Amino acid sequence: MPFELFFPKTFYFQDEIVPEAENRALVEAARALRREFPESTRANLYTTYGSVASVLDRAEWAPLAQAVAGHVAAYLRQTETRTDLRCTIPDSWVSISSPGEYERMHIHAGSYVSGVYYLATAPGCGNIFFETMDDNLWASARTRPENFNSISYEPRDRRLILFNSNVPHHVAQNRSAGERIALSFNVALA
Numbered sequence: 001m002p003f004e005l006f007f008p009k010t011f012y013f014q015d016e017i018v019p020e021a022e023n024r025a026l027v028e029a030a031r032a033l034r035r036e037f038p039e040s041t042r043a044n045l046y047t048t049y050g051s052v053a054s055v056l057d058r059a060e061w062a063p064l065a066q067a068v069a070g071h072v073a074a075y076l077r078q079t080e081t082r083t084d085l086r087c088t089i090p091d092s093w094v095s096i097s098s099p100g101e102y103e104r105m106h107i108h109a110g111s112y113v114s115g116v117y118y119l120a121t122a123p124g125c126g127n128i129f130f131e132t133m134d135d136n137l138w139a140s141a142r143t144r145p146e147n148f149n150s151i152s153y154e155p156r157d158r159r160l161i162l163f164n165s166n167v168p169h170h171v172a173q174n175r176s177a178g179e180r181i182a183l184s185f186n187v188a189l190a
Contacts, residue, residue: 092185111165111186122176
């Protein structure tokens with residue numbers, strides 16, 4: 001009996017997308033944003049501090065914006081997105097999760113691709129989990145990763161993760177003694 005796989009979801013990750021020295025400067029830029037805007041400006045973040053929008057448009061974030069653009073292009077090629085479409089990043093923000101903080105399950109409605117880049121992490125600072133309940137086999141003992149209903153990625157300094165914006169995801173509680181600092185963004189196609 002032949003098997004066919006349809007409706008796949010594509011996840012992409014790459015480590016060390018900017019040099020360590022540039023990443024250190026970005027960590028300081030993230031902390032400067034929090035000093036400049038001490039109250040979270042993002043109502044959609046439940047417990048985590050969220051900075052102003054369009055962070056990647058700021059000059060100090062240009063090296064990361066350039067690196068992200070190349071990886072987004074690679075992701076779009078993998079998902080066979082039409083090459084005549086122009087992609088933009090209309091929204092990007094820094095999130096800083098202190099010990100005990102987390103993010104509930106959500107999607108990024110209205111976007112095509114979303115991503116997160118980890119600037120500073122610590123062991124136990126909270127994996128990002130992606131889940132789907134598209135079928136009724138969620139309780140089965142699946143052994144092949146392509147059949148899993150839930151996957152997670154461990155945050156690591158200088159790690160980029162890209163994913164379909166409509167895949168439900170959440171971030172586990174930060175159980176470390178330090179902060180998890182990340183830049184998240186949404187990609188739109190035109």
